[in-house]
Each structure stands twice: as structure tokens, then as C-alpha cells.
């Protein structure tokens with residue numbers, strides 16, 4: 001029964017668009033994960049909520065630096081997105097693994113971590 005309910009919920013809420021969610025370590029090394037649970041909740045001020053499991057390396061980095069970046073993938077980046085969503089950057093360089101490049105950008109918002 002539990003399996004049935006879980007499956008129904010999954011199919012009601014998915015598929016969802018997924019994004020690249022990039023964070024950065026204090027030493028300047030970036031990390032990137034796939035994130036489907038992201039949504040804008042306010043235009044003024046601009047607020048975007050991302051839901052990241054506590055055990056993810058990304059959660060650790062965001063809590064540490066209070067910074068993240070969201071990128072919307074194009075079709076040709078689907079494989080890279082899956083690589084970022086199936087491995088942790090705790091002990092590996094996912095930018096290298098997925099063939100992704102990064103550059104620095106402007107700071108836009110402050111946020112709370114619950």
C-alpha cells in the first residue's frame with residue numbers, strides 16, 4: 001500500500017524541470033548538483049527556494065558560504081545534469097567529470113537556511 005501511494009505522488013509531481021545548482025567551498029572550489037526542487041517565490045525582493053537534502057555536499061557548502069547559483073540546462077546538457085545528480089562532489093570534481101565550465105557572477109540575494 002505504501003508503495004502504491006508513493007508511486008502515485010511521484011507521478012503527480014514528476015517529471016519536473018531540473019537545474020544545475022552550483023555552490024562554492026571556502027577555498028574557492030565550486031561544486032554542482034542537479035536540482036529539480038527549485039522555485040521562485042518572490043520577484044521583489046527576488047527569492048528562489050532550493051530544497052537540498054541535508055547529506056548532500058551542496059547543503060554543506062551553501063550553509064558555509066550562503067551562496068548558490070542556478071543554471072537552466074539546454075537539451076545538450078542532459079547527460080552532464082545526470083552526472084551531477086548521481087555523484088557527489090565531496091570527493092570528486094563534477095565540473096571536470098561532466099565537462100562543464102564555470103565563471104564568477106554577481107551576488108544577487110541573501111537567504112535563510114532552514
Ligand SMILES: Cc1cc2nc3c(=O)[nH]c(=O)nc-3n(C[C@H](O)[C@H](O)[C@H](O)COP(=O)(O)O)c2cc1C
Nearest residue numbers: 033034035036037052053056057058085087088089
Ligand atoms: C534530475 C535530478 C534532480 C535532482 N533534484 C534534487 C533536488 O531537488 N534536491 C536534492 O536534494 N537532490 C536532488 N537530486 C539529487 C542530487 O543531485 C544528488 O544527491 C547529488 O549527488 C548531490 O551532489 P553533492 O553531494 O555534490 O551535493 C537530483 C538528481 C537528479 C538526477
